[in-house]
Amino acid sequence: MRILAFEGTAHTVGVSIIENSNILINLKHSYTTQQPEGMLPRDVAEHHASLIKELTLKALEKSSMSMKDIDVIAYSAGPGLGAPLQVIKTFAYVISRKNSLTLYPIHHSFAHLIIANYTADVDDALYIYVSGGNTQLIVLKDNLYPIVYGETEDIALGNALDKLARELGFGFPGGKYIEEYAKKANKFLEMPYTVKGMDLSYSGLLTYALKLKGKEKVEDICYGFQEHAFAMLMEVVERALSYTQKSQVVLTGGVALNQRLQNMLKEMAEDRGVRYKKVDNEYLGDNAAMIGVAAWHLYKHNISPIKADAIFSKPRWRIEQHLEW
Numbered sequence: 001m002r003i004l005a006f007e008g009t010a011h012t013v014g015v016s017i018i019e020n021s022n023i024l025i026n027l028k029h030s031y032t033t034q035q036p037e038g039m040l041p042r043d044v045a046e047h048h049a050s051l052i053k054e055l056t057l058k059a060l061e062k063s064s065m066s067m068k069d070i071d072v073i074a075y076s077a078g079p080g081l082g083a084p085l086q087v088i089k090t091f092a093y094v095i096s097r098k099n100s101l102t103l104y105p106i107h108h109s110f111a112h113l114i115i116a117n118y119t120a121d122v123d124d125a126l127y128i129y130v131s132g133g134n135t136q137l138i139v140l141k142d143n144l145y146p147i148v149y150g151e152t153e154d155i156a157l158g159n160a161l162d163k164l165a166r167e168l169g170f171g172f173p174g175g176k177y178i179e180e181y182a183k184k185a186n187k188f189l190e191m192p193y194t195v196k197g198m199d200l201s202y203s204g205l206l207t208y209a210l211k212l213k214g215k216e217k218v219e220d221i222c223y224g225f226q227e228h229a230f231a232m233l234m235e236v237v238e239r240a241l242s243y244t245q246k247s248q249v250v251l252t253g254g255v256a257l258n259q260r261l262q263n264m265l266k267e268m269a270e271d272r273g274v275r276y277k278k279v280d281n282e283y284l285g286d287n288a289a290m291i292g293v294a295a296w297h298l299y300k301h302n303i304s305p306i307k308a309d310a311i312f313s314k315p316r317w318r319i320e321q322h323l324e325w
């Protein structure tokens with residue numbers, strides 16, 4: 001089965017073609033900005049609208065296919081920013097109507113987990129999903145039903161990193177700049193550390209770090225922020241591992257690109273005799289391949305696609321409800 005997949009819940013617009021579980025092509029383009037307000041949904045929607053057709057034609061051309069070779073469409077239906085979600089939904093609707101194809105509405109976060117199963121040999125993991133909009137510790141029952149063991153009570157880790165980066169003048173997205181600067185630090189700054197049971201709170205840490213602007217060196221602020229934020233996450237991950245008794249642990253989402261975070265988790269997993277799994281960088285941040293692979297996964301589990309007229313998007317959509325269409 002050949003799947004044409006679209007992603008566009010936030011900053012990245014992507015198009016991918018999957019044949020069964022094989023990723024034939026995975027194209028993406030990310031919105032970046034230096035404006036002080038950061039990412040504006042309207043601008044992101046315009047970004048996606050201006051690129052999605054071109055990316056689709058390129059994906060077909062590069063894999064020597066036409067729409068006649070496609071069996072089903074998959075699109076990211078949420079959660080995410082309303083305006084960009086509308087762009088993806090509309091494009092998916094038009095293309096499915098025009099070619100009489102059915103569609104899989106894919107939950108973006110579920111796709112971030114499932115891509116680990118297909119590309120990193122994961123089958124019994126505690127998933128640590130860290131992205132711009134989400135920070136969650138998840139287990140998949142029967143590889144289909146997510147159970148959230150812990151999560152942020154306020155802002156997501158990526159969002160906190162982006163906000164700090166923006167205030168420090170790095171532009172959006174800023175996580176990678178925080179990582180770069182943290183490497184050059186030579187002083188450890190004590191900051192607030194907030195873990196509540198299995199949940200986390202990053203807003204206090206962020207407020208504190210922002211107040212240090214102009215008083216401490218940028219490198220030291222970045223380092224202190226990262227060390228505290230990641231240590232908080234490691235504490236709940238360690239507890240979730242002992243709770244769930246999972247034999248593997250895997251990071252997914254854009255923040256998982258952070259080398260320091262990867263190393264912290266790897267070390268902790270090794271200490272506990274848990275296998276550390278690594279998803280290829282190409283599939284960590286937002287991408288359409290994960291949307292296509294998730295559609296294949298649903299198809300394999302006998303879940304039927306929807307007709308074009310039943311298409312929807314949901315800006316707020318809990319992962320536990322990913323099959324509620």
Ligand code: AMP
Pocket residue numbers: 010012130131132133157158159161162173174175176179253254255256257258259284285286
């Ligand atoms: P996603 O929404 O999954 O594409 O993830 C995007 C988030 O990943 C943004 O908040 C980025 O700032 C963050 N990110 C990307 N690279 C890094 C990095 N090297 N360290 C920390 N965060 C990062």
Ligand code: MG
Pocket residue numbers: 108112131132253254285286
């Ligand atoms: Mg994401």
